[in-house]
Amino acid sequence: MTRRGWLLFGVMGVIWGVPYLLIKVAVADLSPASLVFLRTATGGLVLLPLALARGSILPLRARWRWVLLYTVVELAVPWMLLADAERHVSSSFAGLLVAAVPFIGALLALLTGAEDRLDARRVGGLLVGFLGVATLVGFDLSGGSLGAVAEIAVVTIGYALGPMIIAHRLRDVPAVGVVTASLVLTAIGYAPAGVLQLPHHAPSVQVILAVAALGLVCTAVAFLLFFALIAEVGPIRATVITYVNPAVALGLGVIVLGEAFTAATAAGFALILLGSFLATGRTGQPGPQRQVPDEAMAATGVP
Numbered sequence: 001m002t003r004r005g006w007l008l009f010g011v012m013g014v015i016w017g018v019p020y021l022l023i024k025v026a027v028a029d030l031s032p033a034s035l036v037f038l039r040t041a042t043g044g045l046v047l048l049p050l051a052l053a054r055g056s057i058l059p060l061r062a063r064w065r066w067v068l069l070y071t072v073v074e075l076a077v078p079w080m081l082l083a084d085a086e087r088h089v090s091s092s093f094a095g096l097l098v099a100a101v102p103f104i105g106a107l108l109a110l111l112t113g114a115e116d117r118l119d120a121r122r123v124g125g126l127l128v129g130f131l132g133v134a135t136l137v138g139f140d141l142s143g144g145s146l147g148a149v150a151e152i153a154v155v156t157i158g159y160a161l162g163p164m165i166i167a168h169r170l171r172d173v174p175a176v177g178v179v180t181a182s183l184v185l186t187a188i189g190y191a192p193a194g195v196l197q198l199p200h201h202a203p204s205v206q207v208i209l210a211v212a213a214l215g216l217v218c219t220a221v222a223f224l225l226f227f228a229l230i231a232e233v234g235p236i237r238a239t240v241i242t243y244v245n246p247a248v249a250l251g252l253g254v255i256v257l258g259e260a261f262t263a264a265t266a267a268g269f270a271l272i273l274l275g276s277f278l279a280t281g282r283t284g285q286p287g288p289q290r291q292v293p294d295e296a297m298a299a300t301g302v303p
Contacts, residue, residue, distance in 0.1 A: 008229040012222065013241045017095065017248020019218045019303040021256060022210040023083055024091035029203040032083035035211065037187055037194025040075065042215025044183035047176065047223070056177030066169040071182040074162030076189060078155040082303060085148040085155075090259040095249025096136055096269050097152045098159065098303060102243075102276035103129035105160035112164075122279050129275025136268030179223050218303075243273055245303070 026035050051057050060067050086094050107126055170178055203211075229241075246269065253259040 002232065005229070005233040008225060008232055009241065012225055012229055013244035014248055015218055015222045015225070016241060016303060017245040018252065019214060020086070020091040020095040020098075020249040021252040022214050022218065023094075023303070024086050024253075024257065025210040026207050026214065027083055027087050029199055029207040030211070031194075031197040032080050032087075033190050033193040034195075034197045034199075035083050035214075036076075036079045037190040038211050039079070039214045039219060040183045040190065041187040042212070043219030043223075044180060044187050046216060046220035047180040048184060050224075051174075051176050051180035054174065054176060056174035057181060059173045060177050060181055063170055063173055066165060067178060067181055068185065070162055070165045070170065070178065071185045073158040073165070075182050076186045078158040079186070080190075081151040082155050085151040088145045088148040089152075090253055091257060092250040092253030092259045092261070092265070093136070094152055095246045095253070095303070096265065096272070097133070097149070098156055099243070099246035099269065099272045100129060100133050100276070101156050101159045103133075103272065103279055104156045105163065106276070106279035108157075108160050108164065125275045125278025127275070128271055129279060132268050132271025132273075132275055135264055135271060175227065176223075183219065243276070246273075249303075 023035070030038070082094065082098075103126065106122065106129075110122070110126075166175075166178065250261070250265070250269065254261045
């Protein structure tokens with residue numbers, strides 16, 4: 001990998017590990033609906049001129065139903081549930097549990113027939129990943145609620161479904177257009193509740209900065225950098241950031257917010273990563289090849 005590729009990889013690993021901390025800070029003063037509205041409106045306003053200049057919006061008209069479904073499963077529902085869950089669990093716990101997305105994606109691929117080979121390695125990976133989730137949830141709730149865990153579980157399913165929709169239904173439309181349209185649609189959908197639930201008092205400086213960073217850096221800039229990373233190193237290598245982001249979330253939660261780091265946290269995280277690696281890795285056996293363009297990989301679940 002080139003020096004530029006390593007640089008983009010490192011930046012993306014950090015940028016998409018930071019949102020868990022920022023969400024935790026923001027929900028101190030904002031409702032989940034207000035946070036989702038402000039974040040998507042900010043990101044959408046930044047990306048919309050670029051998408052329009054590139055002509056990336058018009059090609060979506062024929063696939064508007066799939067764009068809408070992608071918006072629901074990748075942004076509208078997950079970002080709302082994640083914000084609500086972080087009112088009850090630590091940011092590091094949320095980030096680590098979302099690390100199960102590759103594991104969930106592998107399981108969905110097997111259940112839907114998208115992956116035909118169910119060999120010993122992948123079965124072992126699914127079992128190890130499940131054990132990791134069970135370890136994390138069963139022994140390291142950090143005072144949280146099972147309701148919050150259920151919300152994050154839905155988030156992981158949504159993040160796993162999003163790339164499947166892109167790969168099979170939106171693979172030949174511009175990725176920048178899909179992301180921009182999804183942000184704008186989500187902002188419009190949450191605008192009524194988001195505006196009505198805005199606090200009557202001015203939020204703290206920390207909350208304002210957290211929301212600005214979420215919308216500008218972790219959404220608009222992050223997607224542009226991710227597209228550049230895909231172009232530089234290819235879609236497969238680019239998705240390895242999925243394994244880096246939770247570690248960043250864990251480190252920031254412990255260092256900045258003073259969240260607990262326990263043996264169960266370490267064990268659960270390690271098992272989830274190992275299970276995801278085994279369940280999604282190549283087996284070395286010949287099989288049918290499905291060509292998925294780089295744009296399809298731009299849908300990996302961003303927190």
